[in-house]
Amino acid sequence: MRLHAVRPLKPQERRPREDELAWKIAEVAADGAPDDPAALEMAAMRIVDDWAVAAAALNRPSVISARGAALDTGLRPRGATVIGCGDALFDPYRAGYANATAIRELDFNDSFFAADSSHPGDVIGPLAAVAQGRGLDGMALLRGIVTAYEIQVDLVKGIALNRYRIDHVAHLGPAVAAGIGTMLSLPVPVIYQAVNLAAQLAVSTRQTRKNRISSYKANAPGHVGQIAMLAVDRAMRGESSPAPVYEGDYGILAILLGGPEAEVQVPLPEPGEPKRAILETYPKEHSAGYHGQALIDLAYKMRDRIGPEDDIRDIVIRTKELTHLVMGSGAGDPEKWDPHASRETLDHSAMFIFTVALQDGVWDHDNSYAPDRVARPDTVALWRKVRTEADDAWTRAFTDPAPLDKAHGGRVVVTYADGSTYEEELRVANAHPRGARPFGPAEYRAKFLDLAGPAVDGVECARFLGAVERMMAGGLDDLTQLSLQARPGILREASPGLF
Template identity: 55%
Template sequence: MIAFRFRPCAPDARPAASDQLAWKLAELAAADRPVDDAAAALVGCRLIDNAAVAIAALNRAPVAAARAQALCFPRQGGARLIGLPEHIRIDCTWAGYANATAVRELDFHDSFFALDSSHPADSIMPLLAVAQQARRSGADLLRAVLVAYEVQTALVQGLPLQRHRIDHMAHLGPAVAAGLGALLSLPVPVIYEAINLAAHLSLGTRQVRKGRISSWKAFAPGHIGKCATEAIDRAMRGETSPSPIYEGDYGILAVLLGGHEAEVRLPPPDAPCRAILQTLPKAHSAGYHGQAIIDLALRLHGRLGDLSRVTSVTLHTKRMTHQVMGSGSGDPDKWDPAASRETLDHSAPFQFARALTDGFWHHDRSYDPSLISQPEFVTLWRKVQTVDDADWNHRFDAADPLAKHHGAGAVIRFEDGSEITEELAVADSHPRGRAPWGIADYVHKFRTLTDGIVSGPEGDRFLAQAADLMRLDRDGVAALGLCADLTAAVDGPRGLFDAAALP
C-alpha cells in the first residue's frame, strides 16, 4: 500500500490538483488493475446479500415510498427496480436510489470498521443501476464495486468522522463516484471533479443515528448514491466542482475534522483492489455493534433459569458500541418500547434482552411491537446497561480491521447475589468467528429471506447470474435483478412527483 498524507492548506499554499486526495482517489479508479479471485467471488456474495435483504424489505413503508418515487421516472433502456418485472425500467439515478433504500432498510448487509464504521455494500445498487443503463459488462461492474469498496474503506481508515459528529455517509459519495468512474472508464480529471462534488454533497451530521432514529437512515445511502451519479454526469459535461474539497482552508479537514492531517493508504497502480476482503457480513438484522452481542445472548438463552431473577446486566464493551448503541448515547429511546425500529436496531440493550428472551433473532419477529411491549420483557430490557471498558477499547483498536474485537462481556447478576460472566469477542459469522461465512451462508440467507416472495426458478436464475458476474455480457447485466413473482409489491404513497396527486 502507498501512504498519502494530506493536511489543511492556506489559500496561498493550495496543493496542485494532482497532489490532492480527490485526485489520488480518481487515479485509483482509472487504473487498469488485475482482479483478485477471492475479492471477485466476494463481490458476487455481496450482490446476493444485497438482493436478499432488499427483497425481505420489499413492502416496508420506506422501501415502498422510495419505489413510488422512482416509478415517476421511467426510462426506456434504464435500470431495473428490485422486486419488479424486468420490463419496468427506470432512470438509473432513481433506480439506484430506490434499490439502495431497499438494501439499507433492515440494517442487514455488510460493515467495515477502522477509525469509523461504514456499510460499503451501500455502493452496489447505484453502480448496478448505471451499469444497466450504460450497457456495461459484468467485468466492468465487478471492477467498479471493487474500486468503490477500496475507496470507502481507505477513507474510513484515514479520516475519522464520528468523533466530530459527522455521519459516515460522507465517505460513501466519493466511493460511488470513484466506482462509477471505473465503471465508465472515465479519465482522471473527470473522476476528480465528480469525487470533489460527491464528497461535498455527502456531508451530514450524526443526528441521523441519534435519538429517535427516523426512516431517513434507510434513504440516506440511496440519496448519496444519487448525488454521486449526478456528480459524474455533471463532470462528464465538463463542469468543475469545489476544490480542494479535503485540503482547502474551508474544506473537510479544516472545518469538519478539527484541522488535523490525514493519511490515506491506497494500493499501487498495478495491484488489485482487495479491501472487500476486510469487510464483514451480518447474520442478524441489527447494527453491526450488536452482532456479537446477539450471538452472546443466544448462547446464554436457556442457561439462566427464570429471567425475573435477574437484577442487572452489564455489557462491558468498546466505546463505539457504548456511545452509538448503548448507555453512553444518553438516549432514553434505546429502552423505549414505543421507539422506532430504526432506534431498536441501534440499541444493544434491546438486542441482548430480546435474543436472551427468545433464543432466536428474526428480522421481523424480533421487532414485533406486541412482544416488545410485554411488561416482563420491558423490565428485563431496562436492567441492561453498557459500560465503556478500557480493555475492550484496546482490543478494538487493533490496526488490522479483521483483528478488532467487536463484542462484549456480559455480567449478569441475580437476586441471590450470584452472577454469571461470559464474553464473545466477534460475531459467529466473522472471519475469526465460530462459523465464518462462505458462499453457502449467503445462499442460505438469500433462500430464507426470499422464501414466499420469490419463486425457486427466479431465485435460481439470479443466483446463477450473481455467481458468474465476471462473465456476464451487457445483456446479462441489463437483466440482472430479481422479481418478486410470489408477492406483489405494494403501491407507495403519492407525492410531489405524481402529477395525479397535485390539486
C-alpha cells in the same frame, strides 16, 4: 499500499492538484491494475447479500415510498431495474435510490470499522443502476464494486467522521463516484471532478443515527448514491467542482473534521496493485446494527444457563466505547429502552437486542421487532435491567488491531439478587471472517433464499442466482438479469409525491 498524509492548506498556500487526495482517489479508480479473483468473487457474493436483504424489505414504508418515486418516472427504453419489479427499466437515478433504500432498510448488509464505520455494500445499488443504464456487462460492474469498496474502506481507515458528529455516508459519495469512474473507464481528470463534488455534497450530520431514529437512515445511502451519479454526470459534461475539497482552508478537514491543524493518513493502493479492500469487510447474520451481532450470538450461548429472569438484578454489557456510545447507555438516549421506539431506534439499542435474543434464542428481521413482541411485559422488565459500560480493554481490542483482528463483542456480567454473578464473553460474531462460522458462498446463497423466499418464488430466485454465477464466470452481458420479480400482488403502492 501507500499512506498519504492529508492536511488543510494554509490561507494562500497552493499545491498541484496531483497532490490532492481527490486526485489520488481518481488515480486509483482509473488504474487498470490486475483483478484479484477473490475480490471479484466477494463482490458477486455481496450483490447476492444486498438483493437478499432488499427482497425481505420490499413492503417496508421507506422502501415502498422510494420504489414509488422510481415507478412514477415511467418506463425507459434504457434504464435500470427496481428490485421486486422484474426486468422493467426505470430512471437510473430513481432506481438506484429505490434499490439502495431497500438494501439499507433492515440494517442487514455488510459492515467495516477502522477510524470510522461504514456499510460498504451500500455502494452496490447505485453502481448497478448505472451499469444497467449504460448497458455494461457483469465484469464491469464487479470491477466498479471492487473500486468503490476500496475507496470506502481506505477513507474509513484514514478519516474519522463520528467523533465530529458527521455521518459515515460522507465517505460513500466519493466511493460511488470512483466506482462509476472505473466502470466507465473515465480519465483521471473527470473522476477527480466527480470525487470533489460527491465529497462536498455527501456530508451530513450524525443526527441521522441519533435520538428517535427516522426512516431517513434507510434513505441516506440512496440519496448519496444519487449525489455521486449527479457528480459524475456533471464532470463528464465538463463542469468543475469545489477543490481542494479535503485540503482547502475552507474544506472538509479544516471546517468539519478537526480544524486547520488536522492531519490524516489515508492508505491507497500503489499503481498496479490489485484492489483487495472488499476482503477486509464482513457480513451480517442478524438484522441489527453491527455492534449487536456478537451480542446476539452471545445471548444465544447464555440463555440456557442464565436462570430465572426474576432472579436477575442487572445485566452489564462491558464492551468497546463505540458500542457504548452508539448503541448503548453512553448515547444518553432514553429511546433505546422505549418499547414504542421506531425499528430504526431498536436495531441500534444493544440493550434491546441482547434482551430479545436472550429470551427467544432466534433473531428475525421482522418478528423480533414486531410491536407486540417489543412491548411484551417480561421483555420490558428485563430490558430495563440491561445497560452497557465502556471497558478500556475492549476499546483497545477494537481500536488498536488491524481491521479483521478487531474485537466487536464484549463481556456480559449478570448479577443476581443474592449477589452471585454469571459472566460470558465473545470477541467477534460467529459470521465474522475470524468467527466460529465465517460466511462463504454457501452462506450467502442460503441467506438469499431465506430472505427472498417469502416475496419471490423459487424459480425466480434460482434464475437470479444463476445470473450471478454467470457474472462471476465473465458471461453476463445483460445486467437486467440482476433483477427480481416479486410474487403477484405482493408489492404495496406508495403515496403520491411531488410529481
